[in-house]
Amino acid sequence: MSEEMYKQMAQCIIDGDSDIAIELAKKSIELKMHPLETITKGFVIGVNYIGDQFGLGEAFLPELVMAGEAMKAAVAVLEPELLKLGEAREMLGRVVLATVEGDIHEIGKTLVGTMLSASGFEVVDLGVDQPADKIIGKALEINANLIGMSALLTTTMVRQREVIEELDKEGLRPRIKVMVGGAPITRDWVTKIKADGYSEDAIGAVKVAKDLVGKGDQ
Amino acid sequence: MSYKNIKTISNPKLKLEVLTQDEVKKIHEATLQIIEKVGVRFPSKRALEIWEANGAEVDHEKKIVRVKPHIIEDAIKKAPPAYKLAARDPQQDLQLDGNHVNLGTDGCGVEVIDINTGEKRTSCLQDVRDIARIADATEEVAFHWVAVSAQDTPVEARGLHELKAVWENSTKHVQTESVYNVEEAKAAIEMAALIVGGRDKLRERPVLSLMQCTAPPLGHDGGSLDAALLAAEVGIPTGFMTMAACATTGPTTMAGNLAVGNAEVIAGTALLQLAYPGAPVFYAAAQTASDLKTGAYTGGGPEDFLFGAATNILADFYNIPLSMGSFATGAKEPNWQAGLEGSLSTFMASVVMSDMLLGCGFLHGSRIWSFAEMMMDCEIFSIVHKMMEGIVVNDETLAMESIANVGPGGHYLGQKHTRKHMRELFMPKFMDRRPYSEWETKKDDARDWAITKARKTLKEHQPDVLDENISKEMERIIKSVEK
Incomplete structure (x- = not known):
């Protein structure tokens, strides 16, 4: 079940769709999925994919930006959950x-x-x-x-x-x-x-x- | 209409009126007067007989014919306004219908910048094969000219070796400018017939077309005329190209030069129509100015660009397709001059919808072939292709929703509308838009990327092979011409 969700999460980032990203993030909370894993196993995979595609010249700047914005939207939903758990995403x-x-x-x-x-x-x-x-x-x-x-x-x-x-x-x-x-x-x-x-x-x-x-x- | 692995310009939004209808009429009247009073030289027994039989005044000694205007005008009206150039692969047939600009390779050079060593050397048969193979893979190239001379093959059959080499390495249409005598023309027609399964099929599927140069001022070449008549007989499209150059082989003034060139082409075209009414013909031109210091044919410069735009207006007036010289440059290596001359000549010839553009790949006045130049010329064609689409204005392209979403400030990079339309923006292959620091570490440019692309294409591209039996049969035909 969660594997399928992760795939959808990665895909909505690749598609640069913030609406679906927010929806999936909310759904993951309802399903009591761990927010950190939701980020690392789901959304981040999409960001990395677009980054790689960009490096290969297959994806363009608007796609990078849209992926970034969708990622940001998803994380904004998940961040309060992380705080509740007393955890934080490790930032660079x-x-x-x-x-x-x-x-x-x-x-x-x-x-x-x-x-x-x-x-x-x-x-x-x-x-x-x-x-x-x-x-x-x-x-x-x-x-x-x-x-x-x-x-x-x-x-x-x-x-x-x-x-x-x-x-x-x-x-x-x-x-x-x-x-x-x-x-x-x-x-x-x-x-x-x-x-x-x-x-x-x-x-x-x-x-x-x-x-x-x-x-x-x- | 779209073709397999061929990019052509069609349905243009840009327009340019370089000559008014009145001016065209004046040039036409001057042309008729030249043909009637001054005459045009036709040094071919057969051509002179045809003229005589059709009521022209023929001076057999000087081989000059003088023709009444109505004979010329009636003959030209018999030429078909549109037809196709067939290809080995029917999905690559090209429509010469006034709504397609098709780019070909240029010809016929004598030296090549070697694709591997970068050294300049004499051209050979392998170069003809290599260029054809790369052109086959390159979507900007719609058809071939014989780009360079196969100087390692016997002179009397050279044009045939070249044709075979192109056909064996590409499925796109071949137009040769290197067959200009009866023997070779006969053999070339036989070779083309092998591909389409018979001489009688050539009219329907002309996989070969012929381009013959005139001999300005106001002359033709005998061998060329006889070869053209043979081609016209079987329905192989044939064109006469004038290269009259201001101040040497044509008058200094551009209008006069157009009239002289027009007289050569129109008289030659009329001859073919008198002999074979309805034969597919095209107008061809690569007029230019002469350099006043050296007398050289410049191939480039503002006169060249204007001729490029003016000639299609004339061809349209006669309602026949045009093959127009473009991309000509006197530059010795791919540089500022080559880019400038390639861009402006191609834009001017394209904006008036010349049916064929000749062509990509040359330096130093069509003498030195450069694979890098070929690739960069193709990018120029792509840029012109994009420009010819013009600016589309409708609800979708006005992007009102997107504009409202972003508002004052912010940016459009995150908009769905951007994602939907971003691939409509031109993505160059060879333009340097990198950060300065990246350039600084590599110091490379378009020329490096272009030659890399050519090498990669040559290494990787496998064209559809020509039937082995056809190859063998072509070999036999060539042998029969060789002494």
Whole structure:
């Protein structure tokens, strides 16, 4: 019975269908299936499959995003059950994401968030136009080990440096690692502002984040 | 209509009016005047006799004929406006109906960039086989020209060795531009008849078509004319191609050059109709400008692109299919110039729905074959194919539900509508859209991917074999032509 359910769970992630994902997650609770196993034996299989297909060039970005969103929807249903059991899904790391102050461009950052959370990170996305103190404050509040900052403008990318300088001043690095991204960001810039990592796209960001939290093999 | 493993452009949404109807009429009238007053050279006894029998004024010494307009006009009207180019595999028959743009390989080159070593060398029979095999597997290629010359075979039967090599490695239609004398034409027709089970079946299933070059300005080649007449007799589609080049073999001005080229093609076509009314014929052209520094035939450049669009308007006026030169480039390796000339010439010839495009694969003015260039040309054709679909506007494509779902801000990547339609977006094989860092570590590009793709196709693709007995019989026919 549960084998069949797991298959359906994987399939709804592959299909990127959040509605069915929520429905199946609720049903698993009714059937008293263990929420952690529901995630690892069911939904995660779908995420991994789409990831593999993407790597082979068979699946595309919208499919990855839809799988990520369906996964997120299912986990949101199951998380309270996990808490009740006093358990938690083992996460790769905690990430605070934001577009820096003065900048309202967010699609890249949002994609990074979707990819990271689908890959097993706990992600808090602060949104756009976020000043340094807000970003750092949130990182401290949730005990994040990673901050990701996005900027699209050459006039706002300097804010990335401000956040890093502030972190250094407070002695919060290397406890909190910093990754940056955005269209104008180059390797030279990353070196100059002493960020820990960067990626040019959302897929690459997952690998960078895993490396930065010491989970590069996962 | 869709064909097996062939991608053609059809039902276009884009349109371009490069010549008005008045301008076409002016070019037509100039053409008739050229044929009547200046004349066209037909250095073939048989051709001159046909002209004479049909009331033309024939100068036997100079081999020039002058023809009254009504004779030309009446003859051209007998040409069928649409017919098919048959293929060994009937699922790959091509309709020349004005609603399909079919890409062929280019021809006929003399050197090849070796697919394995990357070195440039003299072309040989094995190259003809390899190119045919890759073209067979490549959906953008709808039919073959003989791409390169099999220079390791005897001259007198070379065109036949080449034909056999293509037929043995592909089921798609073969158009040869390399058979231009009576002996070879007779043998080629016999070979084609073997495939369809008899000479009398060729009219219904012409698995072979012939392209003959004119000899501009205002001339034809004798062997070509006789070969074309033989083909027309059995219903093998035949076309005359003008390559009149502004300032050398044609007038400098484009309109004048069009008129000269048109006179060559139309006079040749009329000859075939006078001899065999209703014979399938096509218009063929690869006009261009000459380079003012060297006098060279440029094959490329803005004049070339405009000719590409203008010629189909003329062919449409005469209501016969067109085979149009495109992808011509003077570039010495696959580079900026090759991409530019390939793209614009192909777009311009396609937007007016030229029935056949010649063709993919060449560098250096159709002399050097490059497998990488062939693959990249095919991608250009695919891009033009996509562009010709235009923009479809309806309730589904306006995506109103999706727009409401996303609202201001956010993104469309998670929408079901996106998933449903995303594969309609063009997915390039050879365009570099990677992150810079990825390029930086590999430093590779389209040329590397294209040659890899060609090598893989050559290694893996197994075409449907030609019946062994037919092969043997073709071999016998070829031997009988060899001295």
